[in-house]
Amino acid sequence: MGIVVQKYGGTSVADKERIFRAAKRAISEYEKGNKVVVVVSAQGDTTDELIEKAKEINENPSKREMDVLLSTGEQISIALMAMAIEKLGYPVISLTGWQAGIKTDSHYSNARIIEIDTERLQRELDKRNIVVVAGFQGINKYDDITTLGRGGSDTTAVALAAALKADKCEIYTDVDGVYTADPRIVPNASKLKEISYDEMLELATLGAKVLHNRSVELAKKYNIPLVVRSSFNDNEGTIVKEVNSVEKLLVSGVACDKDIARVAVIGVENIPGKAFQIFSLLAKENINVDIILQSIGREKTKDISFTVSKSNLKQTLDVLTKNLHIIGAKDITYADNVAKVSIVGAGMVNNPGVAAMMFEALYDAGINIEMISTSEIKISVLIDEKDAEKAVRAIHDKFKLHLLNSNGK
Ligand SMILES: Nc1ncnc2c1ncn2[C@@H]1O[C@H](COP(=O)(O)OP(=O)(O)O)[C@@H](O)[C@H]1O
Numbered sequence: 001m002g003i004v005v006q007k008y009g010g011t012s013v014a015d016k017e018r019i020f021r022a023a024k025r026a027i028s029e030y031e032k033g034n035k036v037v038v039v040v041s042a043q044g045d046t047t048d049e050l051i052e053k054a055k056e057i058n059e060n061p062s063k064r065e066m067d068v069l070l071s072t073g074e075q076i077s078i079a080l081m082a083m084a085i086e087k088l089g090y091p092v093i094s095l096t097g098w099q100a101g102i103k104t105d106s107h108y109s110n111a112r113i114i115e116i117d118t119e120r121l122q123r124e125l126d127k128r129n130i131v132v133v134a135g136f137q138g139i140n141k142y143d144d145i146t147t148l149g150r151g152g153s154d155t156t157a158v159a160l161a162a163a164l165k166a167d168k169c170e171i172y173t174d175v176d177g178v179y180t181a182d183p184r185i186v187p188n189a190s191k192l193k194e195i196s197y198d199e200m201l202e203l204a205t206l207g208a209k210v211l212h213n214r215s216v217e218l219a220k221k222y223n224i225p226l227v228v229r230s231s232f233n234d235n236e237g238t239i240v241k242e243v244n245s246v247e248k249l250l251v252s253g254v255a256c257d258k259d260i261a262r263v264a265v266i267g268v269e270n271i272p273g274k275a276f277q278i279f280s281l282l283a284k285e286n287i288n289v290d291i292i293l294q295s296i297g298r299e300k301t302k303d304i305s306f307t308v309s310k311s312n313l314k315q316t317l318d319v320l321t322k323n324l325h326i327i328g329a330k331d332i333t334y335a336d337n338v339a340k341v342s343i344v345g346a347g348m349v350n351n352p353g354v355a356a357m358m359f360e361a362l363y364d365a366g367i368n369i370e371m372i373s374t375s376e377i378k379i380s381v382l383i384d385e386k387d388a389e390k391a392v393r394a395i396h397d398k399f400k401l402h403l404l405n406s407n408g409k
């Protein structure tokens with residue numbers, strides 16, 4: 001008898017028919033004699049709707065209260081899923097994140113799981129209950145509800161799989177697996193049979209929301225193979241696993257992130273310590289900075305540009321404007337109509353032509369590059385938001401990713 005964790009995303013529990021479909025899938029694992037934990041997200045667009053509701057009341061609500069609100073979406077799903085399983089005649093219990101012992105830090109709206117007390121979960125599983133757990137939520141040391149960041153239910157599932165030493169962790173979603181690009185942007189994208197943790201982590205971090213990046217980080221840390229597959233059919237999905245056993249593709253995917261803004265600090269004195277000053281101010285506010293570019297400006301000054309997520313833009317501008325005199329800069333400008341398009345591939349490190357090919361694809365499509373950043377397994381460019389989809393398609397075409405067969409070769 002094994003332990004199986006299955007996670008169903010928002011689309012997979014969006015209505016009665018889908019809830020029953022997911023319930024039956026969970027039951028079929030239970031029927032095999034397994035202990036089954038089902039993690040569910042909020043139905044359909046519930047989380048977005050709750051955010052809208054909050055904005056009607058207060059444009060800038062505290063993150064603590066937002067977490068109290070957003071966690072309700074998943075609470076609806078666990079109850080409905082448990083009722084469906086009950087109706088089908090199987091023993092079941094629903095647990096909220098805190099009832100399931102999921103302890104997090106106190107970064108409201110973007111909390112990290114620090115520990116899972118599995119006592120209650122184990123007890124329920126031992127009683128042969130199917131246990132339905134609310135994704136995306138936990139509790140901090142003040143007994144406050146926290147949420148794990150958008151898409152965080154995947155992380156709940158992987159963390160539970162790690163804590164329970166599960167034999168299988170399956171992520172059920174609304175596409176057949178991980179593709180070479182978002183199939184909604186590139187309809188002829190290829191489904192990957194397998195992908196390494198490192199590449200998947202990059203793709204997820206760079207905007208491929210099929211998996212939450214922290215879920216991949218955790219899966220890698222605890223060496224838990226993840227299966228990403230559709231809740232709507234029985235097609236084989238994609239396995240996310242250790243790198244050595246995965247063939248190194250030159251490019252295994254193209255990702256796009258529109259939740260990004262560019263900030264430029266203009267006319268900074270060209271002396272040591274200025275970058276340190278700017279980025280430590282942002283670090284103190286817990287603001288993540290991505291692509292950084294420094295260029296020589298006029299009169300022995302330099303301009304320092306970087307990107308942050310759109311949700312951090314206001315805070316970034318506030319803290320820099322407040323400290324403009326300390327930094328000794330002339331001005332701060334920003335643009336929020338930008339997008340980051342990236343390619344990821346474990347094989348690109350040994351192939352110097354990859355960046356040139358990507359830039360050629362953009363040139364042929366008439367798309368201007370504003371910033372570039374690279375690492376061993378990824379290349380990202382910042383471009384105008386309106387060109388984002390065109391860029392993804394042009395790059396996907398250039399690397400002929402539609403020709404990868406289902407073996408990922
Ligand atoms: N490389 C990719 N492969 C598969 N899906 C992707 C990729 N990049 C983006 N996506 C998008 O991710 C979506 C699934 O993520 P999400 O909407 O969060 O699902 P869920 O609600 O099941 O968690 C897909 O519908 C697809 O549009």
Ligand SMILES: N[C@@H](CC(=O)OP(=O)(O)O)C(=O)O
Nearest residue numbers: 009010041047150151152153
């Ligand atoms: N409901 C949350 C958490 C989540 O993980 O959702 P999904 O699995 O549907 O991406 C969100 O929308 O962000």
